[in-house]
Amino acid sequence: MGQGLVFGVVIVYFMLLILISYLTSRKSDHMTFYTANRQSSWILVAFGMIGASLSGVTFISVPGEVASKQWTYLQFVMGNMVGYALIATILIPLFYKMQLISIYEYLQNRFGRGAYKSGSVFFIISQTIGASFRLFLAATALQIGFFEAFGVPFFLTVLITLILIYLYTVSSGVKTIVWTDTLQTMFLLAAVTVTIIIISRELSLGPVELAQLIGNSDMSTVFEWDILSDRNFFKMFVSGVFITIAMNGLDQNVMQKNLTCKNKAEAQKNIFWFSVSFFFSTTLFLSLGILLYTFAEVHQLTIPSSSDEFYPLLALNNLGTLTAMAFMLGIIAAAFSSADSALTALTTSFCVDILGLPSNKKSLKFNNIIRKLVHVGFCLLVFLVIVIFNELNDSSVVSAVFKAAGFTYGPILGLFAFGLLSKRETKDRWIPLVCVASPVLSYILDQHSEAWFYGYRFGFEILIVNASFTCLGLLLLSKKSELLPETFYN
Numbered sequence: 001m002g003q004g005l006v007f008g009v010v011i012v013y014f015m016l017l018i019l020i021s022y023l024t025s026r027k028s029d030h031m032t033f034y035t036a037n038r039q040s041s042w043i044l045v046a047f048g049m050i051g052a053s054l055s056g057v058t059f060i061s062v063p064g065e066v067a068s069k070q071w072t073y074l075q076f077v078m079g080n081m082v083g084y085a086l087i088a089t090i091l092i093p094l095f096y097k098m099q100l101i102s103i104y105e106y107l108q109n110r111f112g113r114g115a116y117k118s119g120s121v122f123f124i125i126s127q128t129i130g131a132s133f134r135l136f137l138a139a140t141a142l143q144i145g146f147f148e149a150f151g152v153p154f155f156l157t158v159l160i161t162l163i164l165i166y167l168y169t170v171s172s173g174v175k176t177i178v179w180t181d182t183l184q185t186m187f188l189l190a191a192v193t194v195t196i197i198i199i200s201r202e203l204s205l206g207p208v209e210l211a212q213l214i215g216n217s218d219m220s221t222v223f224e225w226d227i228l229s230d231r232n233f234f235k236m237f238v239s240g241v242f243i244t245i246a247m248n249g250l251d252q253n254v255m256q257k258n259l260t261c262k263n264k265a266e267a268q269k270n271i272f273w274f275s276v277s278f279f280f281s282t283t284l285f286l287s288l289g290i291l292l293y294t295f296a297e298v299h300q301l302t303i304p305s306s307s308d309e310f311y312p313l314l315a316l317n318n319l320g321t322l323t324a325m326a327f328m329l330g331i332i333a334a335a336f337s338s339a340d341s342a343l344t345a346l347t348t349s350f351c352v353d354i355l356g357l358p359s360n361k362k363s364l365k366f367n368n369i370i371r372k373l374v375h376v377g378f379c380l381l382v383f384l385v386i387v388i389f390n391e392l393n394d395s396s397v398v399s400a401v402f403k404a405a406g407f408t409y410g411p412i413l414g415l416f417a418f419g420l421l422s423k424r425e426t427k428d429r430w431i432p433l434v435c436v437a438s439p440v441l442s443y444i445l446d447q448h449s450e451a452w453f454y455g456y457r458f459g460f461e462i463l464i465v466n467a468s469f470t471c472l473g474l475l476l477l478s479k480k481s482e483l484l485p486e487t488f489y490n
Contacts, residue, residue: 009328012162013187017180017336021168024176033173033371034101034348039110040178045257046274048181051188051337052257053248058285059188059334064307066289070221072231076460077282079240084275086241087249088268090420095255102352103255107332110419112428118435119412120353123252124346126408130247131342132385134334135161139386140308142331143160149251162379165340169405170375173344174256180340181257184333189281190464191330192288195315198323199291203298210291217290230459239460246409246463250416253345295319339382346378347371407442410466411435424478434473442466450456462488 031037038337062073095103104123108116139158147157169176200210214220248254261267292314296303301318304310315327351357351374357367363464415435418426446458459467 013332017168020179021176024179025171028172032175036175039258042261042270044182046270047185048480049274050277052181052341054188060308060311062285064291064310066219067293070219071286072224074222075233075236076240077279079237080277083241083244084271088271091249092267093264102349104353105330114428114431118432119415120349122408122411127342127346131339132382134338136389139272155387162383166379169340169344177344178342181337184337187329187333191326192284194287194326195323198319199295214287214290219290228455230457235459235461242464246413250412252349253342256345343378347375349373380478405440410463411438411470412466414470418474426474426478430477438469439468441469
């Protein structure tokens, strides 16, 4: 694929994002960045969330891991769907009833300032890690497909990507994100569809033969029943439920977009339709993985040692110009869809939860200046994390993202679970200590589990262990109370 063509694709895509930013920023006020004035169409939000949830992790890592882990990832996605149902029926009504900007404001109302700050700080840590890992993956593909040919170093590729994201998100924030996510979802799904069609033609497969190849492949095995395996069905399904609740229902990044819907009912419809679409979209990416490995085997291509490099190398070098263009559009969409909403959510959480914006009494102009400076600050922070990760990375990004989330989202899940399921009053000043101790204990348990539990290895379920430690700590510091408002239980 010619570098000039790649450059044209990047420029056209970026101009589309700038156009969307311009159109959505008109008639915006100081709340538009945070809530989009709660006027988003649920259909638009649901479709856009597919791209934001898939991101570079699913786009590159999931197809690449099919050879080693088959379709066992689908067990996790099954749990995701149950998690989304719980979010729609429990959390959405609560957040709409309380009219929250940041969902961590709930923790202040339920426990106090210590819990509130702990929840928001752990979110900021979690989201910074997750956004950095995802953007790292997408930037790597951009580096291979374009910037490397011009001698541009990797750190500069990342910096350019973050500058572009800042330019189109700084004005209207989540209102712009809702629309750009829709565009990015279209390009992501188009990329995988085009790749599947091209490979099918290369292998002379019709629709029936294609379905038979995928269904009969050893790589399409979904269920793993070995209890000692970290891919065991029960581990992955239950983990999928709780990670979805933690990383979506209790994540400002995802919920900020859900809370832009006009009312509770539309937000619930959005989540139900999105969960079904997400399941089928993931199946599409897993199918692509089988086709990629089949194509490589037929043409006797060398498979790279890193599974994350497999799809990019084939798409850019072996499947023709059309596939390369589709892939570049898809990976650019993945880069922007994963990072733009994360940076907007990080800015929102820091401004609302840490600085007290936009509720303070200073002028709106002053508040907007502070918000823009915070936005710049998080762009720089993500940049530094990516550069560090580039030096240290030695595992698949899809595993690294959720492993990190297991430790950092655990205290958030524990705080909300205890707050929603218990009427006990906890000593707020000790909550930060509990939230720090829980992931530390979980990490120690994870490192020694094989020796202590007869070969048992923790997978994604370490999140549940982490949250349980948090709940236990809160219980030990609590006393019975009947004075809490009914808002927390209705």
